[in-house]
Amino acid sequence: MTDFSPRHPPSRGLFDRHLPLRQAHAALRAQGVDPFNICFDTILSPTEARLAGRRVIMLGSNNYLGLTFDAEAVEAGVASLRTRGTGTTGSRIANGSFEAHLALERALARFYGRRHAMVFTTGYQANLGVLSSVVGRGDHLLLDRDSHASLYDGARLGHARVVRFRHNDPEHLRRRLARLEGAPGAKLIVVEGLYSMIGDVAPLREIAAVKREMGAYLLVDEAHSMGVLGARGRGLAEAAGVEADVDFVVGTFSKSLGAIGGFCVSDLDGFEVMRVTCRPYMFTASLPPAVAASTVAALGRMEAQPELRGRLMANARRLYHGLKALGFSVGPTPGPIVAVATPDPPSAVALWNQLLAQGVYLNLALPPATPNGQSLLRGSVTALHTEAQIDHVLAVFDAAATALGLLGNGAARLAA
Numbered sequence: 001m002t003d004f005s006p007r008h009p010p011s012r013g014l015f016d017r018h019l020p021l022r023q024a025h026a027a028l029r030a031q032g033v034d035p036f037n038i039c040f041d042t043i044l045s046p047t048e049a050r051l052a053g054r055r056v057i058m059l060g061s062n063n064y065l066g067l068t069f070d071a072e073a074v075e076a077g078v079a080s081l082r083t084r085g086t087g088t089t090g091s092r093i094a095n096g097s098f099e100a101h102l103a104l105e106r107a108l109a110r111f112y113g114r115r116h117a118m119v120f121t122t123g124y125q126a127n128l129g130v131l132s133s134v135v136g137r138g139d140h141l142l143l144d145r146d147s148h149a150s151l152y153d154g155a156r157l158g159h160a161r162v163v164r165f166r167h168n169d170p171e172h173l174r175r176r177l178a179r180l181e182g183a184p185g186a187k188l189i190v191v192e193g194l195y196s197m198i199g200d201v202a203p204l205r206e207i208a209a210v211k212r213e214m215g216a217y218l219l220v221d222e223a224h225s226m227g228v229l230g231a232r233g234r235g236l237a238e239a240a241g242v243e244a245d246v247d248f249v250v251g252t253f254s255k256s257l258g259a260i261g262g263f264c265v266s267d268l269d270g271f272e273v274m275r276v277t278c279r280p281y282m283f284t285a286s287l288p289p290a291v292a293a294s295t296v297a298a299l300g301r302m303e304a305q306p307e308l309r310g311r312l313m314a315n316a317r318r319l320y321h322g323l324k325a326l327g328f329s330v331g332p333t334p335g336p337i338v339a340v341a342t343p344d345p346p347s348a349v350a351l352w353n354q355l356l357a358q359g360v361y362l363n364l365a366l367p368p369a370t371p372n373g374q375s376l377l378r379g380s381v382t383a384l385h386t387e388a389q390i391d392h393v394l395a396v397f398d399a400a401a402t403a404l405g406l407l408g409n410g411a412a413r414l415a416a
């Protein structure tokens with residue numbers, strides 16, 4: 001018999017250091033369903049799903065234009081699956097590009113009116129790749145404090161010095177840059193169009209003015225604002241009239257375009273070198289051609305139907321003003337992301353459970369993933385929600401929060 005008993009047993013389990021998190025997660029599960037391990041039985045439409053046998057209104061996707069079931073996007077994907085297969089099985093630098101990748105890059109460059117476009121397998125990777133490539137040792141990266149994890153991780157992957165400034169505070173940014181005056185190296189300011197947790201918008205005109213004054217570069221992550229803001233849906237830079245000041249737009253196909261993938265567009269000379277410097281582009285498999293094909297179709301739909309944006313904003317206003325009228329604390333302005341503040345994590349979980357039990361699914365957002373340590377319920381509307389669905393959501397919110405004593409004196413305030 002072979003003796004498999006270890007001669008030097010490990011002193012501790014590898015996951016022991018996550019014990020506090022494991023305990024917190026177990027406590028959460030004990031309150032009801034595990035909000036971080038939801039599995040839908042089926043997705044019925046962009047606005048409805050079946051979850052644990054129950055029909056729920058989907059208020060927890062980023063499917064802003066409701067394009068996940070767009071007939072042309074679906075057909076383009078299916079046709080590509082049949083003719084090009086399920087995947088590329090490798091990266092573009094090693095295994096080559098498919099025509100669909102190039103078509104998607106041409107479509108994006110044309111849509112944004114930029115000379116260069118580069119597609120990544122996810123938006124997360126686009127941020128990792130771009131932030132770690134365009135600035136390096138000796139350069140400075142000025143990050144809004146409430147930046148998405150992918151921007152923080154991109155900053156970590158690269159070698160530029162990271163300087164954080166207060167959320168949506170151009171004056172603080174200006175002071176941070178003033179301290180770097182005379183320092184060698186490039187300065188890249190990084191902000192988001194629409195912030196994903198609260199749904200607030202960057203003061204981009206003021207930030208662009210600081211960029212011009214201080215001789216910095218500017219990158220805007222339009223992940224949540226593409227297809228949502230701007231006359232053509234290019235995002236906040238278009239809506240604010242400052243596209244000429246934005247050196248890099250980064251975005252994703254996983255929200256308004258209903259697919260998966262990320263991109264960066266720019267007019268800067270030398271941009272194409274990123275294809276051989278961005279590790280998150282070079283060392284991972286490229287997008288399946290079917291995804292690229294359906295994304296091109298979804299982009300076409302987005303351009304052809306600007307009225308989708310109008311419907312989205314009308315729904316956003318209905319939900320936002322409805323919640324506000326009921327006494328909930330919501331973000332500073334109406335938009336497709338509607339965050340509702342609760343006093344603490346247990347109240348957030350209790351409200352989330354109640355809403356789900358009554359057929360409304362949205363996202364639970366707890367610290368440390370939220371700004372200012374807030375416990376939030378994050379809802380997002382789509383262009384395809386009906387007024388009746390939103391009114392039903394409002395009635396369910398009212399009943400659930402009243403039952404839990406979270407309105408009136410029990411209400412929490414949301415800090416944006």
Ligand code: PMP
Pocket residue numbers: 122123124125127148150192196221223224252253254260261262
């Ligand atoms: N940037 C922001 C601001 C995001 O919110 C997200 C996704 N939540 C991403 C980038 C990453 O996008 P993707 O889902 O394509 O990886």
